[in-house]
Structure formats: C-alpha cells, structure tokens
Amino acid sequence: MKSITKQKSLEEIQQQLVGLDRVYIIGCGTCTTMTRTGGRDEVLEMKERLQGMDKIVTGWLVTPTACDEMTGAALVHANGAIANASCVVSMSCAMGVQRMAGYLDKPVLPALDTLFIGLESSPGDFHEICAQCGHCLLGYTAGICPVTACHKHLLNGPCGGTDSGRCEVDKDKDCAWTLIYKRLKQQGRLDVMRRYQPVKNSQVVPRPRIMRVD
Amino acid sequence: MAKSFRDVLKSDKFVITSEIGPPKGTNLDSMLHHIDILKDTVDAINVTDHQSSVMRFPSLGGCLYIKEKGAEPIMQMTCRDRNQMALQSDLLFAYARGVRNVLCLTGDSIVVGDHKDAADVFEMDSSQLLRTVRQMEAGRDLGGNELDGGVEFCAGAIVTPEADPLEPQLIKFEKKVEAGAEFIQTQAIYDLENFAKFMEYARQFDVKVLAGIVLLVSARMAKFMTENVPGIFVPQSLIDELAAAPKGQALSKGIEIAGRMIATLKDEGICDGVHIMAIGKEEVVPDILAAAGINGRH
Structure with a gap:
C-alpha cells in the first residue's frame, strides 16, 4: 500500500511561500520515492525550481519514511540547516507533512497533493482498492470493493451507465459491478448479488477517526 | 383533474407518459408551455432531476407547476445530490403538496455534468431509495423514528434492456421490483425484437413496464446515440431510414418512426405503455401520438 501523491503546480507552491524566502526541503524515501513525486531526484529538481523563484534553499533531506516517528530524529539531525530556513517544503504525503509539522515550530508546506492510498497492481500502476469505509462488504462482492471501485x-x-464492462465516466476503468458479477457467476454465487444491501452506516467511526489499542 | 397515475397503471389502458426538463434559471416560460402541451395529451409528466448532472430548476418545483395546471406529475428523484435526510425531507414536502408519484433513480455521475468539481453523494442507490419510500409509507423514517403524518407514493424505477452484459441489470431490476417498484420506465429502446424478449422476462414480475421512446431527429443523432450512449442500440435500418429522408424532413421521419414503434408496442401488446422523451422537442409529442394512432389521453 502506498500513499499516492501528485506534485502541486509551481504557482500554488509559490503562493504558499509568499513572505517565506529561506526554504528547507524534505522528501520521503518510501511512498513518494516509489511514485517519483518526492524522492531524491524530485527534491533536487524542486531545489532548482525554488532557486529559480529567488528562494534560498538552506538544505535538503530525504527522510526514510516521513510519516514514521523516526522522522523526529532526522529533523534533529538536520537542525542547523532547518534553523536557517523560514519554512520547510515537504515532498511527502500529507501524513508526512503533519508528522513534521508536529515536530517543528516552523511552517511545513506541502509540495504535493495526497490523492489516495493505492495498491501497486503492476509496476507503476496504482489502484485505490479500499476506501476504509468502516464496514467491509467484500464477503458479498467476490472480493472486489464496490464502495471503492464503483464510481458511485x-x-x-x-448503474445504467455501464457499457461492455466499462465505467461510463472513464472508458479506461472497469465497471466494478461487471467484475463482481463475473466473479460471483464463476463461483456459482449469483444469489449473493441478489441479496439486498441496505444503506451503509456513514458514521461507523465519526470523524476524526481515532482508535485506541491498549 | 387528471386520473391518478396509479389508477391509470391499474387500468387496462395503454399508459403514456412524457417528460419535461426544467430550465437553468427562473425563466419558466418554456417549461410551462411544455406542461400545457402535455397535460391533456399524456397520463403523467416526468420532471427530470438535474438531468445529466446539469444544475437546473428543481424537479419538485416543476411537479408543483404540473399540479397547479391540474395534471399528474412524476417526480424524478436521484441519489446524486442529497443524503438520506434531504431525500426523505423532500418526499415529505412533495407529498404534502400533492405529488403522488416518484421515479427513484441513482442519478448520473457528477463528472458528466456542468459542476464537475461538486461533491457527489450517492449515499443511496435506486433500490435503497425505493425501500425508503416504502418504509416512510409504513410510518417510519430511515432512522426508525415515527412520522407524524405519513406519505403514500406510486413509486417507479428504470431499467436498461439493451445493457451489456444484461444479467447484472436484470438482477438489479428484480431488486427494484422487490423493493416495491410499481412501474418501470425503460432506457430508450429501438430494437423491438430485443425488447419483446426482455418483456417476456419482465412479464414474470408484478410491475408495469413503459418502453422508453426517445425521438430521433436525425441520422447523425441516431448514430451518435448508438455509438456513444451506454445501453442504447439503434438498428442500422433506422439510421438508414432517417438518412434517406429528404432534406428538412428528418424530424418528420423521426416522428413517424416513434409513432410506428408506439403503435407496434400497443397493438401487439408487447408492454404496458410508453414513456416519450422528446428532449427539447416536446411540441411534437402530440404529433408522435397521432402518428401512433393515439389521440390524446381522453
């Protein structure tokens, strides 16, 4: 599972940096390195771009896993260069941004948008397959999640928009219910599809979602 | 006053419905004109609910004008824009103002419409909405709380008889019937042989089926629909027939084709009625019915 991210436009990064001229850049060695949005190469590219905006880059670092608590130790290690900066630009997902923001008293600004938690089904091909809805229905849907894989x-x-096994909103996407139907049919379990599913509980764990494990 | 739609459905009459699309804005002239044309022509008038996810004057608003004009509205209700609270609340208001028919739809995707960044809801699907209507009729809301003054609706749903693959659609159709759908208005159909096969299946169920008739206005439109609209198949023979129409006569040909299809469906007793979607050309609905040999509701 990877946190799937996309780089923000330079314009938006610039907007966040108004009044902040000295920048320290932090990438992540896990998800954003895999998705080539915040690994070493992208951090170095960002360094050049920020310098092109007349920002002073006081240093950079790619922390092994930005969302991990070990990031605290990495920030202590880089303390000098971070102290010289007026802010940190994070090239991790939003979990890494929040982890860093908790450790630092400087602004931590995201350079990326966090899109979804995805599974790499083949190299470079990331799919969202679980929306963490709080009540799993995979037992009724042949192991394919309609909450996530069906657009609606x-x-x-x-719905009536499905066409030849494709989703009406994007011909490159499969219709989840055609996949579910085919697999249930192959399993001889179409009766499961005939069962009525009531409206889902949207408040299984009301937001913000917290779980305490003792 | 028009006969209640449920009474029409229960009679042996070949049922005829049509629909109007409310405007984007508060200039209601065209919508009111369309209501005037349809009110004495068809048994009930559907009002679309932000059709194709384009923000418009509300379906319920259109239904109230139809009531004012003494005709029978069918409120189309999609699950795209409202959560269970809002849907139930609108059902209460609709009932209180005399709207007695509701067509329960899942709704088109937000991204095909004109507010592409908007949140979609889809907390419910069409079968769940149908069950909600029935639960409210039994006196309780979805939270299990007692209603002070209930509702009663003639509730319907849709089906796509030309879907590929078809079986998952049929499973959903059966779920809608089980959920209490009294009538079904189908997606546009053009191949009457395919449709007759679907009806052989649908006849097993206690539900009235109205075939969807979308007026074809040109060979180009027919070709576009068959190539691009999921669940619509226009046979090549119809496309050729429209293409062969003399210049400026394509609309008349489309009216003739729609009328011919309706006459066949009626005369051969293939289904219980038709739902005519003229998509902006509501003026010609009486012509379509005349071409079918049907002269008005009465």
Whole structure:
C-alpha cells in the first residue's frame, strides 16, 4: 500500500511561500520515492525550481519514511540547516507533512497533493482498492470493493451507465459491478448479488477517526 | 383533474407518459408551455432531476407547476445530490403538496455534468431509495423514528434492456421490483425484437413496464446515440431510414418512426405503455401520438 501523491503546480507552491524566502526541503524515501513525486531526484529538481523563484534553499533531506516517528530524529539531525530556513517544503504525503509539522515550530508546506492510498497492481500502476469505509462488504462482492471501485459506490448492482464492462465516466476503468458479477457467476454465487444491501452506516467511526489499542 | 397515475397503471389502458426538463434559471416560460402541451395529451409528466448532472430548476418545483395546471406529475428523484435526510425531507414536502408519484433513480455521475468539481453523494442507490419510500409509507423514517403524518407514493424505477452484459441489470431490476417498484420506465429502446424478449422476462414480475421512446431527429443523432450512449442500440435500418429522408424532413421521419414503434408496442401488446422523451422537442409529442394512432389521453 502506498500513499499516492501528485506534485502541486509551481504557482500554488509559490503562493504558499509568499513572505517565506529561506526554504528547507524534505522528501520521503518510501511512498513518494516509489511514485517519483518526492524522492531524491524530485527534491533536487524542486531545489532548482525554488532557486529559480529567488528562494534560498538552506538544505535538503530525504527522510526514510516521513510519516514514521523516526522522522523526529532526522529533523534533529538536520537542525542547523532547518534553523536557517523560514519554512520547510515537504515532498511527502500529507501524513508526512503533519508528522513534521508536529515536530517543528516552523511552517511545513506541502509540495504535493495526497490523492489516495493505492495498491501497486503492476509496476507503476496504482489502484485505490479500499476506501476504509468502516464496514467491509467484500464477503458479498467476490472480493472486489464496490464502495471503492464503483464510481458511485453502489451496493446493489450496476448503474445504467455501464457499457461492455466499462465505467461510463472513464472508458479506461472497469465497471466494478461487471467484475463482481463475473466473479460471483464463476463461483456459482449469483444469489449473493441478489441479496439486498441496505444503506451503509456513514458514521461507523465519526470523524476524526481515532482508535485506541491498549 | 387528471386520473391518478396509479389508477391509470391499474387500468387496462395503454399508459403514456412524457417528460419535461426544467430550465437553468427562473425563466419558466418554456417549461410551462411544455406542461400545457402535455397535460391533456399524456397520463403523467416526468420532471427530470438535474438531468445529466446539469444544475437546473428543481424537479419538485416543476411537479408543483404540473399540479397547479391540474395534471399528474412524476417526480424524478436521484441519489446524486442529497443524503438520506434531504431525500426523505423532500418526499415529505412533495407529498404534502400533492405529488403522488416518484421515479427513484441513482442519478448520473457528477463528472458528466456542468459542476464537475461538486461533491457527489450517492449515499443511496435506486433500490435503497425505493425501500425508503416504502418504509416512510409504513410510518417510519430511515432512522426508525415515527412520522407524524405519513406519505403514500406510486413509486417507479428504470431499467436498461439493451445493457451489456444484461444479467447484472436484470438482477438489479428484480431488486427494484422487490423493493416495491410499481412501474418501470425503460432506457430508450429501438430494437423491438430485443425488447419483446426482455418483456417476456419482465412479464414474470408484478410491475408495469413503459418502453422508453426517445425521438430521433436525425441520422447523425441516431448514430451518435448508438455509438456513444451506454445501453442504447439503434438498428442500422433506422439510421438508414432517417438518412434517406429528404432534406428538412428528418424530424418528420423521426416522428413517424416513434409513432410506428408506439403503435407496434400497443397493438401487439408487447408492454404496458410508453414513456416519450422528446428532449427539447416536446411540441411534437402530440404529433408522435397521432402518428401512433393515439389521440390524446381522453
């Protein structure tokens, strides 16, 4: 599972940096390195771009896993160069940004947008397959999640927009319910699809979601 | 006053419905004109609910004008824009103002419409909305709380008889019937042989089926629909027939084709009625019915 990110436009990064001229850049050695949005190469590219905006880059670092608590130790290690900066530009996902912001008293600004938590189904091909809805229905849907894989997160079968197994909103996407139907049919379990699924509980864990494990 | 739509459905009459699309804005002239044309022509008038996810004057608003003009509205209700609270609340208001028919739809995707960045809801799907209507009729809301004054609706749904693959759609169709759908208005159909096969299947269920008739206005439109609209198949023979129409006569040909299809569906007893979607050409609905040999509701 990877946190899937996309780089923000330079214009938006610049907007966040108004009044902040000295920048320290932090990338992440895990997800954003895999997705080539915040690894070493992208951090070095960002360094040049920020310098092109007349920013002073006081240093940079690629922390092994930005969302991990070990990031605290990495920030202590880089303390001098960070102290010289007026802010940190993070090239991790939003979890890394928040981890860093908790450790630092300077602004931590995201250079990336966090899109979804995805599984790499083949190299470079990331799919969101779980929306963490709080009540798993995979037992009724042949192991394919309609809450995530159906554009309208329908629970009782396909909408009328499906066409030849494709989703109406994007011909490159499969219709989740056609996949579910085919797999249930192959398993001889179409009766499961005929079962009515009631409206989902949207408040299984009301937001913000917290779990305490003792 | 028009006969209640449920009474029409229960009669042996070949049922005819049509629909109007409310405007984007508060200039209601065209919508009111369309209501005037349709009110004495068809048994009930659907009002679309932000059709194709384009923000418009509300379906419920259109329904109230239809009521004012003494006709029978069918409120189309999609699950795209409202959560269970808002949907139930609108059902209460609609009932209180005399709207007695609701067509329960999942709704088009937000991204095909004109507010592409908007949040979509889809907390419910069409079958869940149908069950919500029935639960409210039994006196309780979805939270299980007692209603002070209930509702009663003639509730319907849709089906796509030309879907590929078809079986998942049929499973959903059966779920809608089980959920209490009294009538079904289908997606546009053009191949009457395919549709008759679908009806052989649908006849097993206690539900009235109205075939969807979308007026074809040109060979180009017919070709576009069959190539681009999911669940619509226009046979080549119809496309050729429209293409062969003399210049400026394509609309008349489309009216003739729609009328011919309706006459066949009626005369051969293939289904219980038709739902005519003229998509902006509501003026010609009476012509379509005349071409079918049907002269008005009465």
